[in-house]
Amino acid sequence: MTDRELKRFPDHKFGQAFTTVKCECSSYLPWLEERFRKAGGRVEQRRVSSLQELGDGFDLIVNCSGLGSRALVGDAGVYPVRGQVLKVEAPWLTHFIRDGDGKTYIYPGVHSVTIGGTRQEGDWRLHVDGGDTASILERCGRLEPSLKKAKVLAEWVGLRPSRRNPRVEREKVLLQGRGVPVVHNYGHGGWGVTIAWGTALDALGLVRQSLKEMPQAKL
Structure with missing residues (x-):
């Protein structure tokens, strides 16, 4: 990232910018299942x-x-790594933003923006944790202040099979x-x-x- 671009993130001294793709699993997984069925599964x-x-x-x-x-x-x-994310309404965001440790990220999608997250090893809880929600909003708000006016659409918890x-x-x-x-x-x-x-x-x-x-x- 250029010095000008880094000014958006005053807490960081280094950053990278690149082009990639994002897989929307809510669409991708049903597509895979349909492909399996058509193949005779x-x-x-x-x-x-x-x-x-x-x-x-x-x-x-x-x-x-x-x-x-x-x-x-x-x-x-095999052990769980608990992840909690929020779906927010922020159509003005079009670029991914991810902190260096990978625990704080902002991923725009087709219908909403996903912000997160948590990486809690050995944690089997499937319910939404209010403290995690507050932490995600605070951390992502530091990366992208405009998120403070975004509407929270949903909260979601999943366990990564690690x-x-x-x-x-x-x-x-x-x-x-x-x-x-x-x-x-x-x-x-x-x-x-x-x-x-x-x-x-x-x-x-x-x-x-x-x-x-x-x-x-x-x-």
């Missing part, structure tokens, strides 16, 4: 407490259960007396959308490898 919603429940119906399992992998496959290395390293690997699990290959793909933390295509391709390679070994498999 079927979506079924039900609670699975153990992989043993799937042993008699499938010859191969892809585990993308995120935080659920703690219970589903006994992976104690792990020291994302788990993308294959193992054979004994399910109801049969050895069933399980391809794991989880633990992406706050970078799920960013690295999803890459790890999905790796997982797909493991799936193909498994199918070659049992051509009559049911996925």
Whole structure:
């Protein structure tokens, strides 16, 4: 950033400006699901407490259960990182602004501006925290004073499924007396959308490898 541009941020001595893209997950995820359906996939919603429940119906399992992998496959290395954000009405903002530590950010979107945030490791709370809301408004207001007149449209909390390293690997699990290959793909933390295509391709390679070994498999 130039010296003139940095004057907008008196608390900072260095900054970068660049062009990038933002993925609107509220639109992106339904698009992915529709693409899956058109390719012949079927979506079924039900609670699975153990992989043993799937042993008699499938010859191969892809585990993308995120935080659920703690219970589903006994992976104690998976932990939540709580994130809280606000959606505000500020159509005059058209540029992303992000503080150096990544915890304070302003991301304009199609319908609103997302401001945040929090990064609270080991925190399972899913309710909105008033103290976090006040902190987000104060921190983002320092970066962009015009936000003080923005209307808060919504508050949202999510848990990032984190792990020291994302788990993308294959193992054979004994399910109801049969050895069933399980391809794991989880633990992406706050970078799920960013690295999803890459790890999905790796997982797909493991799936193909498994199918070659049992051509009559049911996925």
